[in-house]
Amino acid sequence: MVIIAPSIMILGDIRDLLHAAVLARGEDMGMEIERAYCADLMSDVLAFSISNSLLITGLTNTQVIRTAEVATIKAIVFIQNKRPDIQTISLADEKKIPLLVTDLSMFDTCGLLFEKGLRSCSGLEF
């Protein structure tokens, strides 16, 4: 196994890599992302994510934004073109949490980011 040092990615580069559309906080695309966590279970996000990570999820309700806020998630990518409603987008805007949406599946999204050197919240390095 080749061990690669984890990379920091710029949110704008993540957007380009995933061919994602920006739904909120387009001005924050210069943000640095160090870690990522993916889940549809918000309690898992609350239990296992770490501060300042990127959340990748297929869930689009307002609780995702509330979860991100309390868990200090930096930005959110919605997969498989799952688009949140305007209420969710407004809340993200208010809480200054950038939102991206990609057509890609959860697996492909995570795979592409992993390939670029982004790593999870587990602390494990590969």
Added chain:
Amino acid sequence: MSSSEGVFFLTGKDFKNAGAASSSLKGILEGMGIPVAVIRRVSIAAFEAEMNAIIYAVAGMMSYSITPEMIKIRVQDMGPGIENIELAMKEGYSTAPDYIREMGFGSGMGLPNIKKNADHLTVNSLAGEGTTVEFSINLSPAEATSKA
């Protein structure tokens, strides 16, 4: 640091505003200059307790008390009560209906997650009457970073 206390009222099944109380609490803590790692622990525990009340109860209230030594949160609800608290404390044990799981909650991590983030937790429940979850997080410098 000054002290502060207050109450938020929670409405059962009001998922539109679910999390608003914890969000307001987070804002209050930020305004008081509490360390960010402590704020994260308080906010996560408060949010889990708030979601529990909103998912299971008709109504509830979240009260908080912040002193230079400690942050205390109490979430009291008028809900069905927890039949077996020991079971409810187990990771993955849940009685939540499917529509709650579809919202991303009810995976049986709520109480364990509160326990993980709090320095002290007590859960009191009476079937048919309701549940009271009380937890505290210490603010003395050594304790404040111990679980971050």
